[in-house]
Amino acid sequence: MKRYEVVLLDADQTLLDFRRSEADALQAAFEQNGLPADGEFLAAYHRINDGLWARDNRGEIAQREITDTRFVRLFSAFGIDLDGRAFNDVYLDHLSRFAYTMPGAIEFCRTLREMGVRQYVATNGIARVQKSRYKRSGLDAYMQGIFVSEEVGAGKPDKLFFDRVLHEAGDPPRKKVLMVGDSRAADIAGGVRAGIDTCWIDPDGTAENGAETYRVRSLAQLRTIFLTEAGYGTDITANP
Ligand SMILES: [Mg+2]
Structure with a gap:
């Protein structure tokens, strides 16, 4: 070399270790709002988020679209009446705490x-x-x-x-x-x-x-x- x-x-x-921080932050944000932090709900979040990041890596969408829409899409899929964009800020606050x-x-x-x-x-x-x-x-x-x-x-x-x-x-x-x-x-x-x-x-x-x-x-x-x-x-x- x-x-x-x-x-x-x-x-x-x-x-x-992002995966560990992400898990902690999702759990804190979901539980704070009475949402499940496991099972199909958590799996659906990862599917949506991974799909958006893959599109971002290919240059198809801007990063802002990921943060603006991932929880909106999740809540819509499960019929949950919460503001997904505001929830994203709550999640990011938690994510910032875990390193x-x-x-x-x-x-x-x-x-x-x-x-x-x-x-x-x-x-x-x-x-x-x-x-x-x-x-x-x-x-x-x-x-x-x-x-x-x-x-x-x-x-x-x-x-x-x-x-x-x-x-x-x-x-x-x-x-x-x-x-x-x-x-x-x-x-x-x-x-x-x-x-x-x-x-x-x-x-x-x-x-x-x-x-x-x-x-x-x-x-x-x-x-x-x-x-x-x-x-x-x-x-x-x-x-x-
Ligand atoms: Mg990396």
């Missing part, structure tokens, strides 16, 4: 900081939610900043997102930038379009090879690669 000056890191399911790091995330970021590699979060999502979770996670102690699609005005995999992020990050040579993430559609496809190297986190390790430069099963594995193959020396440890 070559030396990188800048590493861009996806947030959800890369640095932060869990993925295994190995803190150690990875600490090691890169010790190596002098500049790190930024590069995430699609809602700025107030992602920034709140980033701060609560403690990751902000190791990183230079966070870029959220809502504020950037473009999202992964759009090349414009990477152009704007890298400009803000001081225009490092593209050959010296690595994008790390769990989504081939957003993180890897976007990095390829931007002309930077990519690392796909594939926990299962079962998919066919794709366009990514590197492929690991976890941040812990990527940390080991940085320590042993990057020419940084092995005297750098996870301990401050």
Whole structure:
């Protein structure tokens, strides 16, 4: 592995355990309104939300349509007389409160900081939610900043997102930038379009090879690669 000056890191399911935060936030928001937080109701929410995010990743809809309509569609399907748009704000308030790091995330970021590699979060999502979770996670102690699609005005995999992020990050040579993430559609496809190297986190390790430069099963594995193959020396440890 070559030396990188800048590493861009996806947030959800890369640095932060979104699935756990989402489960906690949905449970809190549903129970607050006397709604079931399990079974067919919860499954229907995930179907609607996943479908909308997939369309967003393909560039078919704007992110705003996801947040404006997911609970409206859910409540309509179950004949529930609640304002879905207002409910989305309640849900996002809860989501902002729950931040869990993925295994190995803190150690990875600490090691890169010790190596002098500049790190930024590069995430699609809602700025107030992602920034709140980033701060609560403690990751902000190791990183230079966070870029959220809502504020950037473009999202992964759009090349414009990477152009704007890298400009803000001081225009490092593209050959010296690595994008790390769990989504081939957003993180890897976007990095390829931007002309930077990519690392796909594939926990299962079962998919066919794709366009990514590197492929690991976890941040812990990527940390080991940085320590042993990057020419940084092995005297750098996870301990401050
Ligand atoms: Mg992700």
